[in-house]
Amino acid sequence: MIRLEHVSKTYKSSARPALDNVDVEVDKGEFVFLIGPSGSGKSTFLRLLLREEIPSKGRVYVANFDVARMARRRVPRLRQSIGCVFQDFRLLANKTVAENVAFALEVIGKPRPTIKKVVPEVLELVGLDGKANRMPNELSGGEQQRVAIARAFVNRPLMLLADEPTGNLDPDTSQDIMLLLERINRTGTTVLMATHDHSIVDSMRRRVVELSLGRVIRDDARGVYGVGR
């Protein structure tokens, strides 16, 4: 599903590589935490998968895409197969919950009857039935993140990339969001989540890939956040 082969990325303005000879393979349906201190390369890793950046060296494969080498016109197809969730939710403030989710389908040209059918289904899946007509500022942080997850998942992507999805949430709400991500993972969707949240990583005991200064320093099948620390 995801394969990085000898991937290095050095940004123009910096001497040290943000990623340094990284080899990682993630199979379909896996749930993987990407951890490491600030600046260790987690966001760069995710951006390479989306072709928001191109590696300086090495190859990046996502599904059947050779991401760094594919034609630019195919990039939207790649991005349609990847749902994204962020720390700051990134909802459209002037659209309702249902409109935010529908918008993700409108921009890829889904027919209106399909949209009318699947939006309520996905809102129910994320536990937001009854809130379809609320505006984002009428929701709690946890509810806003549920909308963002619904929007990311409504097109049934092959994988979900989550960059610090619980970073703005309290511990209980974070747990609820993790249960939801687990549920999405159980549908067969690969989940890759960058996080600093020790307690979540420790409680879930999933695969942990740890970066330090752009290198993979640990890859545990059922890891915790900090071994020997």
Ligand SMILES: Nc1ncnc2c1ncn2[C@@H]1O[C@H](COP(=O)(O)OP(=O)(O)OP(=O)(O)O)[C@@H](O)[C@H]1O
């Ligand atoms: N657009 C950019 N231009 C130059 N340097 C960058 C750019 N983006 C990231 N970097 C540098 O690359 C390194 C890795 O950054 P990255 O954002 O990938 O780390 P991170 O692990 O996601 O950090 P955080 O947890 O703070 O988000 C850092 O040294 C950072 O300063």
